[in-house]
Amino acid sequence: MAGSYIVSGILGLAVAGLAWMEARTFPLQDLPEGLGAAFMPWLLLAIIVVLSISLIAYGLAQCERQRPRLADIRLPKGLVTTGATFLLLCGFAVAFGLFGLLGPALVFLVVGMRTLKAPWPKALGVGATAGLCIYVVFAIAFGVQMP
Numbered sequence: 001m002a003g004s005y006i007v008s009g010i011l012g013l014a015v016a017g018l019a020w021m022e023a024r025t026f027p028l029q030d031l032p033e034g035l036g037a038a039f040m041p042w043l044l045l046a047i048i049v050v051l052s053i054s055l056i057a058y059g060l061a062q063c064e065r066q067r068p069r070l071a072d073i074r075l076p077k078g079l080v081t082t083g084a085t086f087l088l089l090c091g092f093a094v095a096f097g098l099f100g101l102l103g104p105a106l107v108f109l110v111v112g113m114r115t116l117k118a119p120w121p122k123a124l125g126v127g128a129t130a131g132l133c134i135y136v137v138f139a140i141a142f143g144v145q146m147p
Contacts, residue, residue, distance in 0.1 A: 005059030007079070012052030016045050084115050101138070106131040 023041035088111060095104035110127035118126070138144045 003059065003063075005055045005062065009052045009055030009057075009059060012048055012055065016048040016052060019048070020045055081115060085112065088112055088115060102131065102135050105134055 019041065023045065026041060088108060092104050092108040095107070106127060109131050110123050113123035113127055114120070
């Protein structure tokens with residue numbers, strides 16, 4: 001159990017590192033001019049780093065008390081589902097840029113529902129309905145030009 005805290009903390013630091021790589025180019029401003037575009041990303045990064053380090057420290061403290069063997073350290077139960085969902089989101093972002101909204105959204109929603117263990121009929125129904133609703137709201141109601 002303590003190992004899952006350590007793994008979660010390390011993954012949190014990895015996410016913070018990737019987010020930092022994206023946010024480092026946002027402009028910072030002096031307080032009289034406003035907080036600037038970088039304020040919120042840097043604030044969120046600081047929170048993620050603090051929470052991740054706290055998880056690692058808590059996991060190490062638990063290891064000290066219980067002295068688990070390496071074979072006792074297990075990955076968190078939802079790690080595979082979380083990893084699959086993250087990869088699915090990355091794939092959706094790439095597909096959205098290449099193919100537009102409608103096709104990738106439909107595929108993403110159906111595969112996402114299946115990743116979360118929904119039965120096929122429900123995944124197809126909810127995925128298709130939500131995908132079409134997203135398209136109607138953005139393309140038709142708001143008049144947003146979709147690629």
